[in-house]
Amino acid sequence: MNNLIQGKTSDWETVIGLEIHxxxxxxxxxxxxxxxxxxxxxxxxxxxxxxxxxxxxxxxNEYCIKQAIKTGxxxxxxxxxxxxxxxxxxxxADLPQGYQISQYKNPIVGEGKVTIDFKDGKSKDIRIIxxxxxxxxxxxxxxxxxxxxxxxxxxxxxxxxxxxxxxxxRSAEEAGLYINKIRTxxxxxxxxxxxxxxxxxxxxxxxxxxxxxxDYGTRCEIKNLNSIKFIKQSIEYEAKRQINLIEExxxxxxxxxxxxxxxxxxKPMRSKEEAHDYRYFPDPxxxxxxxxxxFIENIRKEIPELPxxxxxxxxxxxxxxxxxxxxxTSDKDVSxxxxxxxxxxxxxxxxxxxxxNWITSELFSKLKKNEITxxxxxxxxxxxxxxxxxxxxxxxxxxxxxxxxEEMFITKKSPNNIVKEKGLAQVTNTNKIKDIVDQVLxxxxxxxxxxxxxxxxxxxxxxxxxxxxxKGKANPKLLNQILINKLNK
Amino acid sequence: xxxxxxxxxxxxxxxxxxxxxxxSEIFIDRINxxxxxxxxxxxxxxxxxxxxxxxFDKKSLLNGIPLAIKDLFCTKSMPTTAGSKILKDxxxxxxxxVTHKLLNEGAIFLGKTNxxxxxxxxxxxxxxxxxxxxPLSLKNKPxxxxxxxxxxxxxxxxxxxxxxxxxxxxxxxxxxxxxCGVVGIKPTYGxxxxxxIVAFASSLxxxxxxxxxxxxxAILMQAIAGxxxxxxxxxxxxxxxxxxxxxxxxxxxTVGIPSEYxxxxxxxxxxxxxxxxxxxLERGGVKIKxxxxxxxxxxxxxxxxxxxxxxxxxLARYDGVKYGLRSKNNTSLDEMYxxxxxxxxxxxVKRRVLIGTYVLSAGYYDAYYLKAQKVRTLIxxxxxxxxxxxxxxxxxxxxxxxxxxxxxxxxxxxxxxxDVFTVPASLAGIPGISIPFGKxxxxxxxxxxxxxxxxxxxxxxNAASYLEKNYE
Numbered sequence: 001m002n003n004l005i006q007g008k009t010s011d012w013e014t015v016i017g018l019e020i021h022x023x024x025x026x027x028x029x030x031x032x033x034x035x036x037x038x039x040x041x042x043x044x045x046x047x048x049x050x051x052x053x054x055x056x057x058x059x060x061n062e063y064c065i066k067q068a069i070k071t072g073x074x075x076x077x078x079x080x081x082x083x084x085x086x087x088x089x090x091x092x093a094d095l096p097q098g099y100q101i102s103q104y105k106n107p108i109v110g111e112g113k114v115t116i117d118f119k120d121g122k123s124k125d126i127r128i129i130x131x132x133x134x135x136x137x138x139x140x141x142x143x144x145x146x147x148x149x150x151x152x153x154x155x156x157x158x159x160x161x162x163x164x165x166x167x168x169x170r171s172a173e174e175a176g177l178y179i180n181k182i183r184t185x186x187x188x189x190x191x192x193x194x195x196x197x198x199x200x201x202x203x204x205x206x207x208x209x210x211x212x213x214x215d216y217g218t219r220c221e222i223k224n225l226n227s228i229k230f231i232k233q234s235i236e237y238e239a240k241r242q243i244n245l246i247e248e249x250x251x252x253x254x255x256x257x258x259x260x261x262x263x264x265x266x267k268p269m270r271s272k273e274e275a276h277d278y279r280y281f282p283d284p285x286x287x288x289x290x291x292x293x294x295f296i297e298n299i300r301k302e303i304p305e306l307p308x309x310x311x312x313x314x315x316x317x318x319x320x321x322x323x324x325x326x327x328x329t330s331d332k333d334v335s336x337x338x339x340x341x342x343x344x345x346x347x348x349x350x351x352x353x354x355x356x357n358w359i360t361s362e363l364f365s366k367l368k369k370n371e372i373t374x375x376x377x378x379x380x381x382x383x384x385x386x387x388x389x390x391x392x393x394x395x396x397x398x399x400x401x402x403x404x405x406e407e408m409f410i411t412k413k414s415p416n417n418i419v420k421e422k423g424l425a426q427v428t429n430t431n432k433i434k435d436i437v438d439q440v441l442x443x444x445x446x447x448x449x450x451x452x453x454x455x456x457x458x459x460x461x462x463x464x465x466x467x468x469x470x471k472g473k474a475n476p477k478l479l480n481q482i483l484i485n486k487l488n489k
Numbered sequence: 490x491x492x493x494x495x496x497x498x499x500x501x502x503x504x505x506x507x508x509x510x511x512x513s514e515i516f517i518d519r520i521n522x523x524x525x526x527x528x529x530x531x532x533x534x535x536x537x538x539x540x541x542x543x544x545f546d547k548k549s550l551l552n553g554i555p556l557a558i559k560d561l562f563c564t565k566s567m568p569t570t571a572g573s574k575i576l577k578d579x580x581x582x583x584x585x586x587v588t589h590k591l592l593n594e595g596a597i598f599l600g601k602t603n604x605x606x607x608x609x610x611x612x613x614x615x616x617x618x619x620x621x622x623x624p625l626s627l628k629n630k631p632x633x634x635x636x637x638x639x640x641x642x643x644x645x646x647x648x649x650x651x652x653x654x655x656x657x658x659x660x661x662x663x664x665x666x667x668x669c670g671v672v673g674i675k676p677t678y679g680x681x682x683x684x685x686i687v688a689f690a691s692s693l694x695x696x697x698x699x700x701x702x703x704x705x706x707a708i709l710m711q712a713i714a715g716x717x718x719x720x721x722x723x724x725x726x727x728x729x730x731x732x733x734x735x736x737x738x739x740x741x742x743t744v745g746i747p748s749e750y751x752x753x754x755x756x757x758x759x760x761x762x763x764x765x766x767x768x769x770l771e772r773g774g775v776k777i778k779x780x781x782x783x784x785x786x787x788x789x790x791x792x793x794x795x796x797x798x799x800x801x802x803x804l805a806r807y808d809g810v811k812y813g814l815r816s817k818n819n820t821s822l823d824e825m826y827x828x829x830x831x832x833x834x835x836x837x838v839k840r841r842v843l844i845g846t847y848v849l850s851a852g853y854y855d856a857y858y859l860k861a862q863k864v865r866t867l868i869x870x871x872x873x874x875x876x877x878x879x880x881x882x883x884x885x886x887x888x889x890x891x892x893x894x895x896x897x898x899x900x901x902x903x904x905x906x907x908d909v910f911t912v913p914a915s916l917a918g919i920p921g922i923s924i925p926f927g928k929x930x931x932x933x934x935x936x937x938x939x940x941x942x943x944x945x946x947x948x949x950x951n952a953a954s955y956l957e958k959n960y961e
Contacts, residue, residue, distance in 0.1 A: 048583060051811060052806040052811070053563075053582075053811075054563060054571070054576065054579070054688070055562075055563050055581075055585060055683070055686050055687050055688060056684070056685075057683060057684055057719060059719055059720075059721050087802050089801075089802050089805060089849070091808060091826055093808075093810050097805065097806050098805020098806050099802050099805055149822075151810065277851045279802070279846065279849035279850060279854075280849075281799075281849055281854070281858060284691035284692035284722075284799055285688075285691050285721060286721050287721055287722065
């Protein structure tokens with residue numbers, strides 16, 4: 001795969017590493033029992049610990065530990081039986097303690113990997129360096145008063161997993177695939193809701209450029225990106241900025257950048273000289289975490305089937321293409337829906353491709369247009385299966401099926417009922433079709449003559465006329481046969 | 490009746506010789522007559538009256554017993570300042586675990602005692618609310634009560650309460666107990682919950698008790714000890730009835746005498762008291778064993794790296810954003826931090842925050858903080874090895890008697906040396922008790938310190954009780 005960017009003087013390679021901040025799916029915070037619910041009125045979900053009142057102490061939430069381990073196992077990563085919580089010290093108005101509790105030298109999860117799939121069926125492994133647990137900060141609100149900043153601590157202390165990749169990513173596209181894959185895995189594991197709009201999944205992008213084969217260049221970090229679109233845009237912009245700067249004789253300085261979605265540009269947030277010295281040290285309020293093997297193994301038992309396994313299964317058992325399998329498995333709910341169709345209707349096993357097409361084209365576009373998730377699809381997996389069965393058993397044509405589908409989406413009725421009520425069943429009665437064909441040939445005697453004199457292309461015209469007369473219900477195969485027979489007599 | 494001990498007073502209350510109200514009035518008068526000691530930061534008659542009118546009798550030795558609380562414990566009914574301007578008007582909406590336990594036993598809180606700012610000090614001269622005067626001061630020469638729990642020690646010594654809570658990070662209970670001639674115990678790290686105690690150095694801070702005798706100390710210690718699921722460092726162990734279990738017969742026990750505590754330049758009177766205690770123990774059938782705690786000399790420097798490091802982080806929350814002082818001189822967020830902390834913190838606190846920030850900085854962490862942590866492990870190992878050969882250890886508590894207010898103020902190192910005998914036990918997390926055991930040439934009290942294994946407080950009470958009984 002060629003990911004090189006053409007500059008004025010040479011080709012350039014982009015080197016990218018991602019730090020993903022994924023909010024742990026948990027009812028309460030990492031070190032307090034306050035709610036983590038999104039959208040509460042400001043400062044309504046703040047405990048004494050979250051507000052860093054004097055003498056308050058953090059106590060680890062065991063559920064968050066389990067979620068982190070589960071995620072680590074899902075990323076095929078090493079779970080560290082010994083890990084330590086450290087304090088990362090800095091001042092900010094929405095950081096009540098004056099430090100963030102994080103994990104520095106001894107994270108809970110070590111090396112792992114994630115496989116990304118390209119459209120052409122190829123795939124690539126992106127290595128994970130580590131996953132660690134940390135607290136989120138509160139929120140500073142600058143736009144409600146011209147002279148004041150307000151602070152909302154609802155988010156303060158919410159558990160985050162920071163997933164750090166090796167600099168294995170080489171393009172904006174790969175970055176997009178990578179974050180999408182992580183998101184998919186987290187949702188399969190049910191350890192993060194993956195909602196990027198609500199900030200449950202955010203990323204910092206580390207990016208540098210180099211001539212192929214050279215050492216890594218100086219990197220810049222783009223902070224706090226909360227959509228895949230912005231991640232891609234910012235990478236594309238930043239790579240070009242760095243290439244232009246170097247080609248013009250400039251030097252890349254190690255900067256922390258912000259991406260401005262309005263202008264599509266990155267701008268410096270702080271330079272290396274202004275970089276914080278976080279003065280990490282082990283949090284003396286918390287004991288190191290010692291995990292027993294049985295604790296980890298019990299969590300391993302809870303790991304569900306993950307997208308890569310399902311994908312393999314689809315390719316092998318259902319003979320689906322790698323691409324189709326990727327699309328189906330990229331969303332757990334879609335994959336579950338697909339599985340349910342096949343589970344409810346065993347006879348569709350050999351028609352998996354057709355089922356896939358109906359889900360990924362008709363159903364997806366309908367759901368998208370109506371802004372509904374597949375979980376709330378008006379067409380149940382059972383009914384979708386019934387519809388496909390009607391097609392493969394020649395009860396209705398593909399074209400009629402689309403109308404039935406429309407009707408199903410609106411009325412939530414079963415396809416059999418719709419077909420029955422509207423009399424849409426295919427005409428497979430040979431005599432009936434013969435009658436229709438006779439009528440058509442009668443009405444178009446001139447064209448029959450033309451056909452017989454060699455204009456065989458007119459066959460399509462006769463088919464169309466007959467279909468029209470049958471209101472689309474004639475079985476196309478039979479109709480074709482009968483027409484050809486009669487015309488060739 | 491003098492009303493100086495919990496045990497006797499409790500019996501008077503139980504037998505209805507005196508009411509809780511009458512008893513409280515005696516102590517209110519005592520405090521009012523000793524305001525010059527400056528032992529209390531918060532003292533309010535109405536508050537005490539309110540406690541008495543809403544009091545429910547408890548079946549406890551502590552029912553109705555008037556106590557004083559170091560102003561580092563957060564209290565719901567009284568402000569909590571930690572001796573600092575930055576918290577001078579702070580009223581916690583919660584009760585610390587330890588004080589909550591005492592209230593549950595029916596104790597009456599007379600007020601909040603003065604202390605060094607954020608417990609940083611050995612003389613109680615760093616308090617925003619002024620120095621505490623040692624009640625045993627010589628005429629025209631006010632002496633320090635020791636620190637940081639100087640107000641509590643002074644209040645007990647002057648009989649302004651029957652017992653007081655303190656906190657000990659590097660000697661903040663044992664040293665003032667020694668200076669004021671009272672009993673002071675710092676239990677094992679983790680025996681008492683730190684929940685609701687304003688943090689100084691989290692890995693060292695421990696709540697403890699001041700009383701006029703060892704029995705009372707055992708009674709109060711039992712009341713405040715116990716597991717708390719809200720403190721991850723709190724130990725989940727069964728708390729014995731220390732008082733009922735006191736056994737002052739020490740025959741057959743072995744005491745360790747660490748050679749490293751013979752520090753050159755220390756006044757002879759300190760060693761005299763130490764020798765006397767050894768003799769008294771020997772007379773009681775205790776075997777004397779010379780032991781070595783080889784890393785003792787590194788304890789003080791290690792402590793003055795670890796404690797400030799933790800403090801620099803613990804005190805970051807006092808930033809003017811959420812509670813406490815906010816400087817009016819602020820035109821930006823950074824300026825608000827700077828001005829609030831400049832105005833709100835005193836000199837000693839600033840010094841330690843700077844030291845702590847420095848030793849944790851990139852490039853210095855390994856040389857200071859990490860090395861200090863290694864020293865800490867070695868010191869703990871020293872003690873563990875020593876306890877293979879002895880049941881408890883006997884040392885002086887302090888290298889001198891109480892000194893005049895104002896002394897050593899210009900020399901922090903000299904001030905820090907006050908903690909030389911108390912700091913090693915703090916670093917090791919082991920319990921220690923100081924009991925009065927003699928007088929200096931000037932007639933000032935001198936204490937001796939007993940140390941023992943983690944969670945073996947009973948041995949401390951036994952040995953202290955023996956020494957107390959056999960002191961002449």
